[in-house]
Amino acid sequence: MGKNNTIVIVSNRLPFILGKNKNGKTEVKKGAGGLVTAMAPVLKNRKGTWVGWPGYVEETDIDDNLLAAVESEATGYRVQPVMLSAEELKMYYEGFSNSIIWPLFHDSTDKCVFLPDYWQSYKKVNRKFASSVAQIARPSDFLWVHDYQLILVGEHLRKMSLKNRIGFFLHIPFPPVDTFARCPWRKEILSAMLEYDILGFQTAQDKHNFFECLKQILHPPRIDPKVELAKGVSELFFAGKRIRIGVFPISIDFNEFFLTARESKTQQRAVEMRKSRPETMIILGVDRLDYTKGILEKLQAFRLFLTLFPTAHKKIHFIQLVVPSRREITAYVELKYRIEQLVGEINGKFGLHDWLPVQYMFRSLERNELISLYRASEIAFVASLKDGMNLICKEYCACNVDEQGVLILSEFTGAADQFKRDAILINPHDIEGTARAIYRAMNMPVEERKRRMHNLRTIVASKDVFWWVNGFFDAASKKILSCVEIDPGQGKVFGTGV
Ligand code: ADQ
DSSP, rough: OTTTTOOEEEEEEEEEEEOOTTTTTTEEEEOOOOHHHHHHHHHHTTTTTEEOOOBBBBOOOOOOHHHHHHHHHHHHHHHEEEEOOHHIIEEEEIIIIIIIIIHHTTHHHHHHOOOOOHHHHHHHHHHHHHHHOOOOOOOEEEEEEEEEGGHHHEEEEEETTOOOOEEEEEOSSHHHHHHHHTOTTTHHHHHHHHSSEEESSHHHHHHHHHHHHIIIIOOOOOOOOOOSTTTTTTTETTTTTEEEEEEEEOOOOHHHHHHHHSSHHHHHHHHHHHHTTTHHHHEEEESSGEEEEEGHHHHHHHHHHHHHHHGGGGEEEEEEEEOOOOOTTTTHHHHHHHHHHHHHHHHHHOTTTTTTTTEEESOOOOHHHHHHHHHSSSSEEEOOSSSSSSHHHHHHHHHOOOOOOOEEEEBBBBHHHTTTTTSSSEEETHHHHHHHHHHHHHTTTTTHHHHHHHHHHHHHHHHHHHHHHHHHHHOOOOOOOOOOOOOOOSSSOOOOOO
């Protein structure tokens, strides 16, 4: 991909949310995630387009002129909305995406509901996204499709005869073959992934799992991976086509977080947050409501920590922020209930008139408020049971301007690959080990904290979200070096089905 190619980004959601406020007036809110931050300048410079769902269903009556207004307001790049009906959202998004792929790819197969109707809807909606892309794509455009909701878009685009270079990035983990093989549509999904020119994963393990699935499920006559073209980027030759497969750990806009955290008003707000408890350490958890984030395991570990270490009572305060998410799905409603029950139980058992062990908040915070909270906290606590990357730990490090914070991090996050030397790594299933990790974090000498946090921040600063975007684009455009045949191995081979 040359410097002059225009980019088309395709994601489930557009980088802003359109909806009606309480008075029935249409409102536009800008998205603030890392992907938006990273892509906005690229799209603007190259006059690109973002294709996605605008956040409301077809049945909602929204002013037609609004999208035009959004385009001019936003951004300097174009947006192409893909409208979805309430039924499509239910079947494709809540159904196939979040009741099949999300649990399957996060090691939670017990939560998978393999309904064939979900699959039909997923195919149909992916085709709809592809048609929308086909309407606007010019032959020299580089098309970049994002995440698990849209795996089949590339294949549909090929069926529509688009010859563009097309890339795909998977933000969530790719599961091991024994897990992936349970999916009734495993062959279709893998074959569709091979229609892309470049595939990006968060970690080397995800890439390895993908290769194992190719070998054992598609059992191609020959796969020829790969001399590495660049670090972590390989090339395979499959069915007459060359496909690049790389590892690109996503990150955040370090400077944006760092500079906001350093502002005096952020510091003041952080001081205010600590006012009522100057002598008490804050251990902070920030997670979307999701069973993969290990929120219950964190609470269980904190409960055991309070039992094992009574001397720590009144000296530590656990703030757990939970951002509402996917509340239409039963597993999420149940999880919320169990979290609230456990918080109540811990506070009931250990709380004192002047000390609340756990403070739980179920809402989304304004970004500046979140950054102040990161600054105010001595320890960040990430206990995901499985997480593609986890941006919270990177945001915490970026905001830790005095470099005295401690990061407790689950081994099962993508981020653990980058942070394993300087975070306190935990197995969140090991409740006692995690309880002891909290004690260790609390009592870590200042010099050690500083050294570790400095190293963590150096990684986040040098490998930020712009480094991530550039790495993906470079890999998409580098010249082919060579292809080497490898032994496909002796692993188990799953049946071909009918
Ligand atoms: P998520 O599962 O959504 O993303 P994560 O990486 O933790 O998970 O990112 C969450 C984002 O939401 C952060 O940018 C954070 O600032 C924001 N957020 C969280 N809590 C908030 C709160 N209370 N108020 C306001 N904002 C809050 C998926 C994958 C991850 C992967 C990302 C990016 O599941 O593994 O890291 O994509 O690829």
